Amino acid sequence: MTAPVPRPAEGDAPSPLRRIVFGLGAALVCLVLVGLGTWQVQRRAWKLDLIATTEARVHAAPVPAPSPPVWAGIGPGDAYRHVTLSGRFLHDRETLVQAVTDYGAGFWVITPLRRDDGTLVLVNRGFVPGDRREPAAREAGQVEGPVTVTGLLRLTEPHGAFLRSNAPAQNRWYSRDVTAIAAARGLAEVAPYFVDADAAPNPGGWPVGGLTVVSFPNNHLVYAVTWYGLALMLAAFGLFRLAGRPAGPSTGGPTRGQSLGE
Structure with missing residues (x-):
């Protein structure tokens, strides 16, 4: 067995x-x-x-864009406020910041606006494609004289974009860093925020505003x-x-x- x-x-x-x-x-x-x-x-x-x-x-x-007495208190609670401001553009101090929008790749046109009190506010006038980056290619849009801008208050964007740092010395900008742009353009008494202009058309069609993504x-x-x-x-x-x-x-x-x- x-x-x-x-x-x-x-x-x-x-x-x-x-x-x-x-x-x-x-x-x-x-x-x-x-x-x-x-x-x-x-x-x-x-x-x-x-x-x-x-x-x-x-x-x-x-509402009127914040003036110097309240600049120190500007913070996240002010982002995207609907504001208006008046003054004159300093086109010779504009800065181009790389951007990608529904219109494709190109640049934001960041131009200082000098108000009546002498202070400056950086205004993102809108988008231009690469073939319009030179002011001469959009001469009609370089408005002279007093202007009124309506748009959204935006907080500064320090340093740069993801994996891309701003390079002021080479005039390469990937974010709207108010402090760095002001320093690179020799600007003083600049508001600690910038304003995205609304979709009101500019002469000649460029820049194109009103492209803020909320x-x-x-x-x-x-x-x-x-x-x-x-x-x-x-x-x-x-x-x-x-x-x-x-x-x-x-x-x-x-x-x-x-x-x-x-």
Whole structure:
């Protein structure tokens, strides 16, 4: 008679200590996931409030652009305010900042505007393509004399763009850095913000204003659902593991090497 081949023993039930450690670990991770989900819910509420506040500013009636007494207090709460200002453009001090718009690649035309009190505000007059970068190619748009500009107040954009730093010495600009542009053009008494001009047409059609993109990504609900979903899945898996019992060794049926008749 052939000796029976022993079957491999199946896993025993986990010890109480292992069950406690597993349960505490799973509970801790679940709490972290729920916390992340709740944080995203709070972020979503903040983002929705920001969007509503910004929309209200953009569509409000224009107010005078901030004057020197309040410059020190300019901050995020002033961004995208609808403002108006008057003065004369200093076209000989304009700066071209690289831009990509619905019109393609080109430049923002940033021109200082001198107000009656002698202070300066940088105005983003709008977009020009590469073949219009030279003032002579858009001479009609180089308006002389008193002008009134209406647009959106924007906060300075220091240093440059992603992976691209402004290079004032080479006259290469990737962001509208008010302080750096003012220094490079020898300007004093410059407002700490700039103004994006609205879509009022310029003579000759260039620059094209009114291209400010007011958009805030809002994916917080997706992130919240993801974190909460992971927490729920982990909780379900943990309960299944803690409540389950592995089956013991089977005692029914013949072993290998035995016949049904034995």
